Amino acid sequence: MPDHNPPNTALAMLLGRASVSPSQLRPPAPDAAALELSVAAALRAPDHGGLRPWRFRMIAGEARARWGQVLADSLARRVPETPPERLELEARKPLRAPLVIAAGAALRHNHRIPLWEQEATAAAGVMNLMNALHAQGYGAIWLSSGALEDTVVKHALGLAEADLLLGWIYAGTPAAPVAPMPRPDPSAFWSAWE
Ligand SMILES: Cc1cc2nc3c(=O)[nH]c(=O)nc-3n(C[C@H](O)[C@H](O)[C@H](O)COP(=O)(O)O)c2cc1C
DSSP states (O other): OOOOOOSSHHHHHHHHOOOOOGGGEESOOOOHHHHHHHHHHHTTSOOGGGOOOEEEEEEETTHHHHHHHHHHHHHHHHSTTOOHHHHHHHHHGGGGSSEEEEEEEOOOTTOSSOHHHHHHHHHHHHHHHHHHHHHTTOEEEEEOOGGGGOHHHHHHTTOOTTSEEEEEEEEEEESSOOOOOOOOOGGGGOOOOO
16 A cells, blocks of 8 residues: 655645544643634534534533433433443443543425535534544544434433434543554545546
8 A cells, every 4th residue: 555645734634543442531621722623623524505403412520420321211211121230331432531522413304405515514513523633643532322213312302203313422631642444545535537
């Protein structure tokens, strides 16, 4: 595979991003200024119709334990036979990183802009946000769970039932420099169409 020597620092930053597992995320969490910049980057995602679907909820500090209880209650409701130890594990999940960002999207149903385009805008925003966190020296990973589709969980975040929860972005300071991940050869993913 050819070496990719990025000609500028923005590209070097993009090519250097890799997910950081929650076990490798330490305090400090991104501060308010870093989050403001990261959300500003999210708002640069292409947005057909200017619907601005992005909704981010920052869950840090003490709120993480309360959020964990929301998740455990959700699991207990969705899977009533879940053993207590598993519910406790679920409740502790948000404590694994100094910040959990609930990434949501306010969707306009029956709108001339198809839902998938609105979802693409929301997802592109999440990716921009993650790259902005990385550019500022923070680590992050995009995770999901069954709770994403739970209406009670959506309501707890101020979203409507018909809105989309895209995932949980765990963020913090990487315990060690982010190791480059082996990536596939890009030439296998593009070609000229003639
Ligand atoms: C929508 C979405 C949901 C994801 N959910 C999970 C998850 O629940 N658990 C997990 O281990 N990885 C999940 N991933 C994958 C990780 O975020 C990450 O991409 C993967 O660990 C590979 O690391 P990389 O981003 O450095 O390529 C998800 C990715 C996306 C886009």
